Amino acid sequence: MYNIRMRSAQGGSHEKGGQHISGAERIVPEEDIFQAVSSLLKRSLTHSKGKADFINISLEEIKKEEIIYLSSLPITTLEVKDYLEGRKGAIQCLQAAGLSLRQAQAVLNLLVEAPSMRGAMLVDIHTLKRLEPDLQRGVRATGMDWAPEIYPQLHAYLEGEGLNNTHVREALALASKVARAPGIVAEVCWSDDPEYIAGYVASPTLGYVRLNHLKPAGVDKGGRIFCFDPSKANLQECLHWMEEQITIINEIGPYQGTFPLKNYFGEKEYGTNR
Incomplete structure (x- = not known):
């Protein structure tokens, strides 16, 4: 198996101040390398954020004994009327994952105000301070993909819910890995793709909760935050899992349903005053 990683930018490399266009990765057998690389190149050159003029692709062989296999998080979809309601829903989801109202609001504000960056912010939920070793780069959760043999089942599963x-x-694969990282209690994310307005909150307890509207249409600024509880794990263990450990998803978690936001939290007994 080979881990193929791509990152692309416009206006030069990321290190020289170029604007991030796209980043993605695949874990594939040797016979699928050329197809995977071609797909990643096409993505960089035809992205809705613009055409990349800097593309970096790296390949690394992976030994079977280095791989940990996971099941994907269960999916729930919450329907909201606009991004403002979606962000209220995200705060409720973060509360349901164990954050206080103050912590949840602060985390969401960090994501709203932060500049676009290649990686994610890693935030201590108690101090609300960022913990990334490189604050400009952020933390890159890497080394994850779906098992090749599960793709037909995955496509059929997501197609049935209109999510394929x-x-x-890619987000479900990443969230399924991050939720298993030592000390991670929640993740919140929306895309920097201007055409994609959905986002999600994920946690070990909630699963992958997709909100159909979490940012205004046409906005090319997105990001993600990993919420870390230092009382549960060592920071270096968390970083090693996210940045070094290879994980492959070989089992698909259940789809738990589609709910209006109000109905979902009525049933779960969570609210903004918790």
Whole structure:
């Protein structure tokens, strides 16, 4: 198996101040390398954020004994009327994952105000301070993909719920890995793709909760935050899992349903005053 990683920018490399266009990765057998690389190149050159003029692709062989296999998080879809209601829903989801109202609001505000960056912010939920070793780069959760043999089942599963797109497939793989990282209690994310307005909150307890509207249409600024509880794990263990450990998803978690936001939290007994 080979881990193929791509990052692309416009206006030069990321290190020289170029604007981030796209980043993605695949874990594939040797016979699928050329197809995977071609797909990643096409993505960089035809992205809705613009055509990349800097593309970096790296390949690394992976030994079977280095791989940990996971099941994907269960999916829930929450329907909201606009991004403002979606962000209220995100705060409720973060509360349901264990954050206080103050913590949840602060995390969401960080995501709203932060500049676009290649990686994610890693935030201590108690101090609300960022913990990334490199604050400009952020933390890159890497080394994850779906098992090749599960793709037909994955496509059919997501197609049945109207969710079979690259955004959901890649985000679900990433969230399923991050939720298992030592000390991570929640993640919140929306895309920097101006055409994609959905986002999600994920946690070990909630699963992958997709909100159909979490940012205004046409906005090319997105990001993600990993919420870390230092009382549960060592920071270096968390970083190693996210940045170094290879994980492959070989089992698909259940779809738990589609709910209006109000109905879902009525049933779960969570609210903004918790």
